[in-house]
Amino acid sequence: MDEHLMPRKVTRADVARLSGVSTAVVSYVLNDGPKPVAKVTRERVLEAVRVLGYRPNAAARALSRGTADTIGMIVVDSRNPFFAQLLHALDRASVRNGRSLLIVNSDRERQSAVDQVHDLLARQVGGLILADVLTDTEQEIVASLGVPALLINQYTGSGGLLPAMGVDFRAGARQAVDHVIGHGYRDVAFVGGALAIDQRERGWADALRDAGLPLGQSVHAPFSYEGGLSAGRAIAEADRRPRAVFAASDQIAIGLLAAFADAGLRVPDDIAVVSFDGIAEAAYTRPALTTVAQPIAEMADAAIRRLVDGAGDPGYTTFPTELLIRRSCGCDPSMDAPPTT
Amino acid sequence: MDEHLMPRKVTRADVARLSGVSTAVVSYVLNDGPKPVAKVTRERVLEAVRVLGYRPNAAARALSRGTADTIGMIVVDSRNPFFAQLLHALDRASVRNGRSLLIVNSDRERQSAVDQVHDLLARQVGGLILADVLTDTEQEIVASLGVPALLINQYTGSGGLLPAMGVDFRAGARQAVDHVIGHGYRDVAFVGGALAIDQRERGWADALRDAGLPLGQSVHAPFSYEGGLSAGRAIAEADRRPRAVFAASDQIAIGLLAAFADAGLRVPDDIAVVSFDGIAEAAYTRPALTTVAQPIAEMADAAIRRLVDGAGDPGYTTFPTELLIRRSCGCDPSMDAPPTT
DNA sequence: CTGAAAGCGCTTACAG
DNA sequence: CTGAAAGCGCTTACAG
Numbered sequence: 001m002d003e004h005l006m007p008r009k010v011t012r013a014d015v016a017r018l019s020g021v022s023t024a025v026v027s028y029v030l031n032d033g034p035k036p037v038a039k040v041t042r043e044r045v046l047e048a049v050r051v052l053g054y055r056p057n058a059a060a061r062a063l064s065r066g067t068a069d070t071i072g073m074i075v076v077d078s079r080n081p082f083f084a085q086l087l088h089a090l091d092r093a094s095v096r097n098g099r100s101l102l103i104v105n106s107d108r109e110r111q112s113a114v115d116q117v118h119d120l121l122a123r124q125v126g127g128l129i130l131a132d133v134l135t136d137t138e139q140e141i142v143a144s145l146g147v148p149a150l151l152i153n154q155y156t157g158s159g160g161l162l163p164a165m166g167v168d169f170r171a172g173a174r175q176a177v178d179h180v181i182g183h184g185y186r187d188v189a190f191v192g193g194a195l196a197i198d199q200r201e202r203g204w205a206d207a208l209r210d211a212g213l214p215l216g217q218s219v220h221a222p223f224s225y226e227g228g229l230s231a232g233r234a235i236a237e238a239d240r241r242p243r244a245v246f247a248a249s250d251q252i253a254i255g256l257l258a259a260f261a262d263a264g265l266r267v268p269d270d271i272a273v274v275s276f277d278g279i280a281e282a283a284y285t286r287p288a289l290t291t292v293a294q295p296i297a298e299m300a301d302a303a304i305r306r307l308v309d310g311a312g313d314p315g316y317t318t319f320p321t322e323l324l325i326r327r328s329c330g331c332d333p334s335m336d337a338p339p340t341t
Numbered sequence: 342m343d344e345h346l347m348p349r350k351v352t353r354a355d356v357a358r359l360s361g362v363s364t365a366v367v368s369y370v371l372n373d374g375p376k377p378v379a380k381v382t383r384e385r386v387l388e389a390v391r392v393l394g395y396r397p398n399a400a401a402r403a404l405s406r407g408t409a410d411t412i413g414m415i416v417v418d419s420r421n422p423f424f425a426q427l428l429h430a431l432d433r434a435s436v437r438n439g440r441s442l443l444i445v446n447s448d449r450e451r452q453s454a455v456d457q458v459h460d461l462l463a464r465q466v467g468g469l470i471l472a473d474v475l476t477d478t479e480q481e482i483v484a485s486l487g488v489p490a491l492l493i494n495q496y497t498g499s500g501g502l503l504p505a506m507g508v509d510f511r512a513g514a515r516q517a518v519d520h521v522i523g524h525g526y527r528d529v530a531f532v533g534g535a536l537a538i539d540q541r542e543r544g545w546a547d548a549l550r551d552a553g554l555p556l557g558q559s560v561h562a563p564f565s566y567e568g569g570l571s572a573g574r575a576i577a578e579a580d581r582r583p584r585a586v587f588a589a590s591d592q593i594a595i596g597l598l599a600a601f602a603d604a605g606l607r608v609p610d611d612i613a614v615v616s617f618d619g620i621a622e623a624a625y626t627r628p629a630l631t632t633v634a635q636p637i638a639e640m641a642d643a644a645i646r647r648l649v650d651g652a653g654d655p656g657y658t659t660f661p662t663e664l665l666i667r668r669s670c671g672c673d674p675s676m677d678a679p680p681t682t
Numbered sequence: 683c684t685g686a687a688a689g690c691g692c693t694t695a696c697a698g
Numbered sequence: 699c700t701g702a703a704a705g706c707g708c709t710t711a712c713a714g
Contacts, residue, residue: 011691022701027693034694038699055463059403060691063706068400070443070464077429079621084425088418091446100443100464102411105432122396123411123441225625254625261627280420281622284566284595286602352707363685368709375710379683401707404690 010052019048030056062124071307072120073103074113075131080223081251081279082294083131086153089300090129096301097308099126106132114141121147127307130154133195136161148311152303153294155199156316165303165317169276172292172321173203176274177246179290179323181211183330185244185272188213191231191256192248194220200248200276216242221252228255235271236263244272244329250282253289253328268330278324287327295319351393360389371397403465412648413461414444415454416472421564422592422620423635424472427494430641431470437642438649440467447473455482462488468648471495474536477502489652493644494635496540497657506644506658510617513633513662514544517615518587520631520664522552524671526585526613529554532572532597533589535561541589541617557583562593569596576612577604585613585670591623594630594669609671619665629667636660 016023021041028035029045037045048054062068071094075083087103094101102125104116111119113134120128128142128149139161142149151164180188190204201218208215219234221227228251235245236259247253253275257267265271267287275282278293299319306312325331357364362382369376370386378386389395403409412435416424428444435442443466445457452460454475461469469490475483480502483490492505521529531545542559549556560575562568569588576586577600588594594616598608606612608628616623619634640660647653666672 009691013691023692024694024701024703025699028700031693036699041699053459055459057404057691058464059400059409060706061693062400063398063404063690063708064692064694066706078432079422079425079429081420081422081425081622084420084422087444088420088446091419091444100445102441102443103428103432104441105429118394118396119441123399225621229625254622258625258627258629280566281595284570284599285626286599288599350707354707364708365685365687365710366683369684372709377683382683398707401690402709404692404706405708405710407690 169199232259510540569593573600
């Protein structure tokens with residue numbers, strides 16, 4: 001068992017020796033540049049790499065290049081199922097681009113986002129994905145760092161200082177609320193974050209207004225199961241109960257469902273629910289959640305590619321959402337027909 | 342906005358210059374060794390570090406030391422909520438120990454576990470956490486790599502070639518099944534993985550046997566929502582329906598709940614459910630899941646500490662589970678009394 | 683207690 | 699198309 005107490009790492013020098021070339025040529029082959037290499041030489045090098053099982057030392061490469069094949073990701077809480085699913089997609093996209101993801105939870109210790117970014121930079125990350133709200137000052141600092149950075153799932157409008165990508169929260173929310181209005185429900189509440197700029201709340205209001213309906217109740221709650229549960233309790237106990245509620249996240253909706261069940265309310269018969277995100281869990285609640293799905297894989301792909309290409313200019317890149325119709329809205333997905341208005 | 346197009350990185354040389362010492366001394370101060378440094382000098386250096394906002398280049402450090410402050414983690418699928426929660430805990434524990442986590446999903450592309458380990462090694466990780474099943478050969482290879490490695494949440498018995506840590510799956514399962522037997526249910530089914538060695542299935546059988554009850558139905562299903570859903574459908578449609586089922590994971594249990602709801606079965610009245618893991622989601626199903634919780638934070642802490650200390654010898658380190666009593670088993674948690682036998 | 687210097691394993695201008 | 703050599707920013711024996 002102690003055969004290889006220290007399996008002598010094979011370095012580029014070993015490869016060079018075995019293939020009878022200089023170490024530079026090995027680099028040229030492995031990096032496909034910056035100099036061309038004769039085909040025969042190339043083959044010989046590749047063969048040596050294979051024989052020796054050589055893998056370039058990433059630290060050396062990073063030191064030399066000034067940047068590692070690593071992308072730093074800051075996320076508020078990776079346990080959140082939406083983020084967990086996004087992270088997974090980003091991981092997939094990363095490998096495809098020869099990168100790896102260094103994930104940091106910003107909820108973890110007493111450390112500012114900017115500080116965490118600096119930590120990541122010290123690790124030579126070649127790009128930054130931020131799934132967390134940053135103040136304008138913070139964005140400015142990050143933008144001045146000289147590392148491609150990208151906000152994801154954070155609506156920035158046109159005023160963002162960093163490139164950003166994500167769905168059109170407003171249109172997506174509208175999609176959900178329009179659907180519910182299509183069921184004939186006229187009293188639709190909103191449950192979601194308190195951020196002044198939350199586009200989902202706007203989309204909800206848009207839909208109601210355009211349908212000539214009064215604005216429903218708006219309950220602000222943290223983006224968590226517990227947030228949904230508390231909000232749901234408040235709604236269930238209120239004098240005037242909405243006929244439907246649009247939740248800004250599936251996680252919140254799952255909490256709502258629990259609260260409504262506890263209160264003896266039947267979904268969708270007593271109160272309908274539609275939500276946002278399209279996480280896997282939403283398909284396994286009963287009733288299953290009708291939800292506006294975000295194209296997680298596409299966004300992840302685009303994010304990594306963009307970072308690899310150098311990020312570019314500020315501005316919000318939009319991805320389309322898709323309404324996943326299940327039962328919590330009052331539809332019977334086993335029927336072919338859409339709900340009658 | 343283009344003030345710092347490239348904010349000239351400050352290096353150790355800058356710190357040395359500003360504090361009027363050699364670069365070696367800066368290292369001694371920052372690493373607290375290997376040489377002692379006079380208090381005044383030390384203060385001066387620290388002050389310079391502060392003033393310059395200096396952060397050591399991790400790549401250079403890793404190259405020089407031969408190991409990075411990074412721990413590699415291989416997990417089958419980080420979307421799985423149990424793993425997502427474990428990963429989050431590991432991240433917390435990592436920062437506390439000055440490390441960061443490099444997470445790799447083993448489901449992601451066509452690449453063997455050993456290959457992924459080598460990739461991680463090329464990145465100079467200083468330790469490896471494996472949350473995936475490895476064959477004996479694979480374990481042997483990993484063990485011979487000269488990097489501290491640790492299996493987590495994978496029962497290895499005494500034959501493991503790598504150090505491992507996790508709960509006592511068998512005793513935990515027994516805990517759950519004993520509880521359900523205490524409710525008077527005599528026909529208890531099992532739903533879980535098909536691995537020959539799954540200790541939870543053993544624990545289930547132990548409990549039944551020791552209570553003098555016949556072995557119930559055993560349904561093998563993937564560890565996923567979908568796996569639970571299919572298993573649940575099979576159980577609901579069977580001629581003889583068990584009175585209770587023990588699910589090897591909360592994720593499976595959530596699938597079961599959906600299937601039972603679809604079949605018009607009431608939980609726990611028609612069929613009781615208990616499960617394993619104690620993920621957050623289990624508290625928000627209705628009925629809420631009675632489940633055997635794993636001490637995720639403690640395990641994560643122990644894992645990181647162990648890796649930082651050098652891993653050590655094979656053997657399975659056990660952590661205690663805790664039965665979280667909610668309603669899916671038939672208990673009414675609002676009552677103080679435990680269920681009568 | 684402090685410093686000059688070699689070395690970690692790459693990349694890449696520079697020269698041929 | 700190929701190679702000798704400097705340099706990336708650290709750590710750490712070695713010498714004082």
